[in-house]
Amino acid sequence: MRKLIAGNWKMNGALVANQTLIHALLDGLRAQPAVCDVALCPPAVYLAQVQALLHGQDAIALGAQDASEHEAGAFTGDTAAAMLHEFGVRYVIVGHSERRSYQGESDAQVARKAQRALAAGITPIVCVGESLLEREQGQTEAVVARQLAALLECNGNRVADMALAYEPLWAIGTGHAATPQQAQAVHAALRARLHDALGAQAADVRILYGGSMNAANAASLLAQPDIDGGLIGGASLKAPDFLEIIAAAR
Numbered sequence: 001m002r003k004l005i006a007g008n009w010k011m012n013g014a015l016v017a018n019q020t021l022i023h024a025l026l027d028g029l030r031a032q033p034a035v036c037d038v039a040l041c042p043p044a045v046y047l048a049q050v051q052a053l054l055h056g057q058d059a060i061a062l063g064a065q066d067a068s069e070h071e072a073g074a075f076t077g078d079t080a081a082a083m084l085h086e087f088g089v090r091y092v093i094v095g096h097s098e099r100r101s102y103q104g105e106s107d108a109q110v111a112r113k114a115q116r117a118l119a120a121g122i123t124p125i126v127c128v129g130e131s132l133l134e135r136e137q138g139q140t141e142a143v144v145a146r147q148l149a150a151l152l153e154c155n156g157n158r159v160a161d162m163a164l165a166y167e168p169l170w171a172i173g174t175g176h177a178a179t180p181q182q183a184q185a186v187h188a189a190l191r192a193r194l195h196d197a198l199g200a201q202a203a204d205v206r207i208l209y210g211g212s213m214n215a216a217n218a219a220s221l222l223a224q225p226d227i228d229g230g231l232i233g234g235a236s237l238k239a240p241d242f243l244e245i246i247a248a249a250r
């Protein structure tokens with residue numbers, strides 16, 4: 001399957017810095033074209049700028065970091081999936097652990113966000129993952145299974161059109177990525193549950209790994225049979241690092 005490397009800028013960026021970063025990425029991908037899909041997920045306020053910078057090329061797709069579970073209306077501060085679509089957004093991260101933690105997003109709410117995204121023609125990248133305590137208590141598979149079950153309950157076989165991202169909370173932004181074996185074990189468990197629900201279509205669902213993926217560890221993580229790409233935070237803000245990760249995705 002063609003891998004997907006998505007950069008999550010989180011709440012980082014500035015007009016001049018965004019332009020410099022995107023020019024460097026496009027130059028790099030012209031010199032060495034990617035054999036995977038690539039997406040950038042800037043903060044919502046920069047979508048129009050990044051859309052313009054990406055105009056006229058197809059090496060990098062536009063993504064977003066969140067979408068509302070509602071279609072439209074009195075939801076101050078939120079962004080509807082249909083609005084993202086108007087700006088050329090192709091992917092949207094939903095259920096990132098930072099939003100689950102700081103905005104109290106529930107499994108059911110994340111599942112509804114994914115549903116809205118698909119309805120608007122955008123591929124959701126649905127994040128799942130356990131905390132350090134949950135891992136230490138042997139709860140990892142139970143936690144990601146619960147998160148996936150909510151997604152399946154709300155979306156049924158439409159989950160086949162989504163991407164998942166396994167992002168252990170203890171690996172995000174810490175510099176301590178999961179080992180390839182740790183990540184593969186969880187990805188395989190997710191794949192097995194997808195297979196129970198979707199049958200053969202489970203093989204086509206991209207399951208990304210996220211959590212301190214960087215230029216040094218990307219190749220070994222991406223070599224695992226059930227790791228179909230990466231969701232990259234910190235390293236996506238540095239063009240050389242992000243380009244190396246992209247080059248490792250074959």
Ligand code: PEP
Pocket residue numbers: 008010167171172173174175210211212213231232233234235
């Ligand atoms: C993320 O925010 O999705 C992420 C994986 O961050 P980092 O790569 O910085 O750990």
